Amino acid sequence: MKRMHVAVNCIDLQKSLDFYKAFFGTEPTKVKDNYAKFELDDPALHFSLNVRPFEKKGVLNHLGFQVNNTEEVLAIGERLRQSGLLLIDEMNTTCCYAVQDKVWVYDPDGNAWEIFYTKEDSEFESAEESRDISLCCAPPPSPTFKKTLF
Numbered sequence: 001m002k003r004m005h006v007a008v009n010c011i012d013l014q015k016s017l018d019f020y021k022a023f024f025g026t027e028p029t030k031v032k033d034n035y036a037k038f039e040l041d042d043p044a045l046h047f048s049l050n051v052r053p054f055e056k057k058g059v060l061n062h063l064g065f066q067v068n069n070t071e072e073v074l075a076i077g078e079r080l081r082q083s084g085l086l087l088i089d090e091m092n093t094t095c096c097y098a099v100q101d102k103v104w105v106y107d108p109d110g111n112a113w114e115i116f117y118t119k120e121d122s123e124f125e126s127a128e129e130s131r132d133i134s135l136c137c138a139p140p141p142s143p144t145f146k147k148t149l150f
Helices: 013-023 070-082 145-148
Strands: 006-009 030-032 035-040 045-051 063-066 086-093 098-106 112-121
Touching: 006 013, 013 035, 013 045, 070 098, 070 112
Parallel strands: 006 045, 063 112
Antiparallel strands: 030 035, 035 045, 086 098, 098 112
16 A cells, blocks of 8 residues: 545645644645645555535544654654644543543634654553543644634
């Protein structure tokens, strides 16, 4: 296999392009009026944006990249902060039956992305009983984040 392919629908292509150029740290390989494509080598990912109507809260849970260590989480988190993307930090958290260090961002259409390092397995799904696990431990975007993003 050459690359994994992920295609997501978006409402505003320019807002999504601005987000994903900052998120991936690179320019897209193709842009049309209603479509854009990123072909990444590391990680091997073919990612496309399609301008299409869609129902909010569809079947997609979240997307993410697993990295090799906490230092990579912190370095990518800092790069995303410097790019103007607002982050949610979760260090040493229990989520999805694992202890992890991670950061989260949300794209303009509300898709959650996590950058994570798994430190060890856990017997528990979540560290907090009250946590909303509807997004597999993804914290909801803060009201400030939504206002800034949209």
